[in-house]
Amino acid sequence: MLKGFIAGVAACAVAGLVGAYLFVVLGMMPANADGRPPALEKWAARKSLHATIERQAPKGPNPVAADDKNMIAGIGIYRENCAVCHGGADGAPSNIAVGLYQHAPQLAKHGVEDDDAGETYWKVFHGIRMTGMPSFHHTLSEEQIWQVTLFLQHMDKLSPKAEKAWKAVPSQAPAKA
Numbered sequence: 001m002l003k004g005f006i007a008g009v010a011a012c013a014v015a016g017l018v019g020a021y022l023f024v025v026l027g028m029m030p031a032n033a034d035g036r037p038p039a040l041e042k043w044a045a046r047k048s049l050h051a052t053i054e055r056q057a058p059k060g061p062n063p064v065a066a067d068d069k070n071m072i073a074g075i076g077i078y079r080e081n082c083a084v085c086h087g088g089a090d091g092a093p094s095n096i097a098v099g100l101y102q103h104a105p106q107l108a109k110h111g112v113e114d115d116d117a118g119e120t121y122w123k124v125f126h127g128i129r130m131t132g133m134p135s136f137h138h139t140l141s142e143e144q145i146w147q148v149t150l151f152l153q154h155m156d157k158l159s160p161k162a163e164k165a166w167k168a169v170p171s172q173a174p175a176k177a
């Protein structure tokens, strides 16, 4: 009786694995980036992201001083590394931002000023799997990641000097034909 039950469970597990294998190798698992993510995929991606950040993101305030020097350094880092996907001060998306599977938020319009410093730091350091958000810890120093985080935290309340630097980041909208 027990033997039969175990054999049944094993057969179901094998059938499940074969089914999953065929789903992948027969090209039924979507590989295109021009669709919208299904609800289940979205739910799993969001839940795992929040749970991971909760567990791993550094706690406490941004360790770099909120002065013009760091803010302007953060804006320069943003211009070089982020604007192509997250836009300039006009919030107009580039073709790249629009074409990503998970659309990249235009941070001038949908900013992350309310997020904890550690959460934004974690996202920039590690990137976000299954989206176009890259990890920057191979290419930016910890200080640079905190500086760009500082800018994102204060994007809606910059000093006049930093505001001028931000407004000078070129629009990412495609040139009109």
Ligand code: HEC
Pocket: 077, 078, 081, 082, 083, 084, 085, 086, 100, 102, 103, 104, 105, 110, 111, 112, 120, 123, 124, 128, 131, 132, 133, 134, 136, 148, 149, 152
């Ligand atoms: C190649 C495109 C790309 C580049 C370059 C990029 N990002 Fe992203 N980023 C994304 C995408 C796509 C998402 C949306 C991820 C999602 O839906 O969870 C994202 C999400 C984010 C978020 C979370 C936004 C939110 O609403 O929670 C932050 C913060 C962020 N990026 C900061 C940055 C910073 C800072 C840089 C530069 C150092 C950068 N990104 C560079 C594509 C990009």
